[in-house]
Amino acid sequence: MKKFFEEFKKFALRGNVIDLAVGVIIGGAFTAIVNGVSNDFIKPLLAWIMGAKPEEILIGEAQWSWGLAASDFVSTIINFVITALVLFLIIKFFNKVSGIGKKPAAPAAPTTKKCPYCLSEIPIEATKCAHCTSELK
Numbered sequence: 001m002k003k004f005f006e007e008f009k010k011f012a013l014r015g016n017v018i019d020l021a022v023g024v025i026i027g028g029a030f031t032a033i034v035n036g037v038s039n040d041f042i043k044p045l046l047a048w049i050m051g052a053k054p055e056e057i058l059i060g061e062a063q064w065s066w067g068l069a070a071s072d073f074v075s076t077i078i079n080f081v082i083t084a085l086v087l088f089l090i091i092k093f094f095n096k097v098s099g100i101g102k103k104p105a106a107p108a109a110p111t112t113k114k115c116p117y118c119l120s121e122i123p124i125e126a127t128k129c130a131h132c133t134s135e136l137k
């Protein structure tokens with residue numbers, strides 16, 4: 001059982017799995033926004049154009065109104081923001097966990113330097129500049 005969890009941890013902490021999960025969740029949340037625009041504004045408008053009576057145009061069980069449509073839409077947006085925020089915190093946590101025990105790569109030792117006369121990049125061992133032929137100490 002312990003090995004199972006080890007494997008699962010390895011699997012879940014791989015970057016592409018997390019990226020995929022983020023894509024699916026954000027995609028779902030964004031779909032909710034699109035559905036919200038459609039249900040709150042486009043469908044009622046179409047129903048009105050097609051000649052439905054105002055009392056027949058509903059959001060859920062209630063009769064459509066600007067206030068109801070707007071509050072419905074704003075709550076959809078807030079849901080999206082909360083989803084994204086929670087997701088961000090989870091990713092931050094995962095990044096922290098997966099970063100534990102990893103040493104940051106040491107920066108590579110410099111192999112070039114700048115010539116003090118012409119400011120060209122030259123090999124660090126050079127005693128004469130290849131660009132301006134100045135003698136270097």
Ligand SMILES: [Zn+2]
Binds near residue numbers: 119120132
């Ligand atoms: Zn030079």
